[in-house]
Amino acid sequence: MGIKHMPVDSGREPEAQVGMAEPLPGPETSPGRWHSVTVSSLPPDTSEGSEVLERSFKELVRYYRHSSVGRRCLGIVHQMNTPLQVLSFQLDLLEQKAQEELDLLAESPLADAEPLVTLNHSRQAKFSQLRQELNRLQGISRSLVLQGVHEDAREKFPLDLNELCRQELDLYQTTPFFKHQVTGEFHFQDSLPLFSGHYIDFSQSFRNLIDNSLEAMAGTERRQLTVVTACRDRRMILRLGDTGVGIPPADLPRIFQPFFTTKQTPGGDRAGLGLFMVRRLLAPYQAEIRVDSDAGGTWVTVSFPVA
Secondary structure (H helix, E strand, O other): OOOOOOOOOOOOOOOOOOOOOOOOOOOHHHHOOOOOOOOOOOOOOOOOOHHHHHHHHHHHHHHHHHHHHHHHHHHHHHHHHHHHHHHHHHHHHHHHHHHHHHHHHHOOOOOHHHHHHHHHHHHHHHHHHHHHHHHHHHHHHHHHHHHHHHHHOOOOOOEEHHHHHHHHHHHHHHHHHHHHEEEEEEEEEOOOEEEOOOOOHHHHHHHHHHHHHHHOOOOOOOOEEEEEEEEOOOOOEEHHHHHHOOOOOHHHHOOOOOOOOOOOOEEOOOOOOHHHHHHHHHHHHOOOEEEEEOOOEEEEEEEEEOO
16 A cells, blocks of 8 residues: 655745645545534533533443453453463473473483482472463453453343352452452352343442442451352342441442442542442342441342242
8 A cells, every 4th residue: 555645844934825725635525425523522511400411421431441441451362362372382392391301310320310300390390380370371361251252242141140250259369459458258059040141230240349348448457358149039149248447327328329439539539330330230130239337347238030
């Protein structure tokens, strides 16, 4: 493809123009073809009645940006699969050659072969550590790809609540605060019945609840996160408990309202959409959400019927 070089301003005084200036490359070169609209990038004046709507638009833009980054990250994860497989194959060969070397040393008549055997064992121990980390990376990659497939699906699928929670908790292992400063206590009832739903509805709701718990425990000495799954009377139950600062009683009636938040961050107030979105995402499943809180922590119980 040929490249046309546009003239660059040389800093000289412009020469006198003769007639109309040439149009820039763009839609002006073919008038009458386009349907157009022009808006200002400045936000419109907000009145008291439209303040909530304007905040909604701002949050919509923010979430759109995040979703774009997420899609790009998923593409990167797909690209990582091939080099990870190559690394795994090469590590297999190195482990195989190290074992062959050890077998030859065992048959060697050399009297001073012991230091070489020691070096071989040390090298194989490092290979084992590399294998462990490589397996972990491949597991994260598979989990992210599988999650992306589920979240892009438009139809409902049979879902396993235990498996969904485990997958999401595994991804939180990449969060230093969760991994090193929070104690997890997980009680997953065996043989839970499958239920039909959209993966994104439950994965996003679960993440919102986890994020709330982690933020509530950020400034506390005891940090324990409890996750419980169960099925009682044909109702699926998901319960999360934390040892955070709790929710003041006067604020409890408002926690499901959009943009309501008691958390402060260096950049200002939180969006205050976590519990609001949980309620909206789980509304099609006739879910009931109960919040119990005091100064020592909070429990959130989500229950919904299963067919």
